[in-house]
Amino acid sequence: MHNAFTNEEYLALVNEALDGFVPLCGDERDLVAKAMRYSLKNGGKRVRPVLLLEFTRVCGGDVNVALPLACALEMIHTYSLIHDDLPCMDDDDFRRGQPSCHKQFGEATALLAGDGLLTLAFSVASKAPLAPERLLPCLTTLADAAGYLGMIGGQTMDLQHEEQTISADLLRATDRLKTGQLICAACRIGCLAAGAGQEKIDAAQCYAENIGLAFQIVDDLLDITGSAEELGKPIGSDEEKNKSTYPALLGLDESRRLVGELTEQALNALRCFDDAAFLASFAEKLAKRTN
């Protein structure tokens, strides 16, 4: 097994690789390339690529071989944010304290930058230096998680819940698709890239489902209790938009209790891995984060 990486080492790996995957080419196409690079570089905790790489490592795989897959996942996450921020969707002018892509480059270029990142994700992933029969299931997992039965399905459900109160169950079903699917894909692809067996893939899936939902509940809590400076966006925006949130539906205390319970279940799922200290600490940090 590879020696342990720190979160900072993973971030450095991912950020450098992402930069290399969107070179400028010196002609008019660079307009969209610059918009793609702008959004890719805009902060981000790189949660999905870090999870993918660490699952590859704990399953005995080569982190460098899995790196293109990790970057592909971050590209898909970034494209979804660019399109989500557009005026016809959430109409957000800021993302992580910076002007959103369409505020910086205009709507048409932002639309194409999102399309460009989604497409580039599959180009980059299809060239990962893995055995073809191992790589193909990774690509299928990526596409299905991002697709209309996965993440896009969650965004579609979200559209239909605007300005209305929904049940906690429906909110959970929406989030399981909208944010949960890519997090599950990260953990599963990490295992698949290392050639792990079904037991480990199932455990990774269980870990992912629990931290994915906890992540979303913490997001909602921070919108109420966080500071605008730390978050890089105004607080209270969910309430202003009449969004159904876990704290609004379940109360602050129950929401916090649920985060604790989900994190506990995520930690339990790690028992079949030999060297799960990083993943355990990662789940705990996500639950306690302030931005």
Added chain:
Amino acid sequence: MHNAFTNEEYLALVNEALDGFVPLCGDERDLVAKAMRYSLKNGGKRVRPVLLLEFTRVCGGDVNVALPLACALEMIHTYSLIHDDLPCMDDDDFRRGQPSCHKQFGEATALLAGDGLLTLAFSVASKAPLAPERLLPCLTTLADAAGYLGMIGGQTMDLQHEEQTISADLLRATDRLKTGQLICAACRIGCLAAGAGQEKIDAAQCYAENIGLAFQIVDDLLDITGSAEELGKPIGSDEEKNKSTYPALLGLDESRRLVGELTEQALNALRCFDDAAFLASFAEKLAKRTN
């Protein structure tokens, strides 16, 4: 080699397969699924899938095995039309005589339907029943042709030429990316799926480049000389938008001469294939089409 197919037989194969690839699932996600199906079903000559399947056939491959790749290409073409029609892009209310996707379903759903088709293309393609080492180069070709250095690059260049006159060379460079790349990908992937050698792949590329440009010039000619009824869109829309077109830059006669010359070159490229009657006739019909 497979027996010859007629164009109608290919259309029936492709349309039935496309339908099966976007099943409804009976919950809120169906909103986007319906928009995806609406745009996929809206007419279309299925130029790209037909080319892909016929190149597979003339290279001795199995048309049914290549069918998911052909459908993936049509999904990518369709997504690009949905996003191109959006208000922030060309702002077109009609497509092939029907309301465009955002006029029918709203902008947010149309945006997601485009994203959904692009993503589904890679899901469907990644499951084509080909040997993994043969399938992977098909996926890479698909993603690169559609990407920011390919089709999206062409759309980006197009954005920057709005309301200005450009040279015929720059128009050609733009079209080579914007419409040419997917047509080239169709012909190349057809060969790759059949395991063809480099000579045939290069010949397919040459055929594709020539018919791709001819196709675009005919499009421009029809906008001037065609009938609105046959085209399913108002004629004269290019001139109204001050679009640089081949007839405007080169004149009607030179544009028609160029279509003839390009078609001739496409036919010449077919010499290395044993049974190229369909492809020859296809190129000729594209040059003579009235819609």
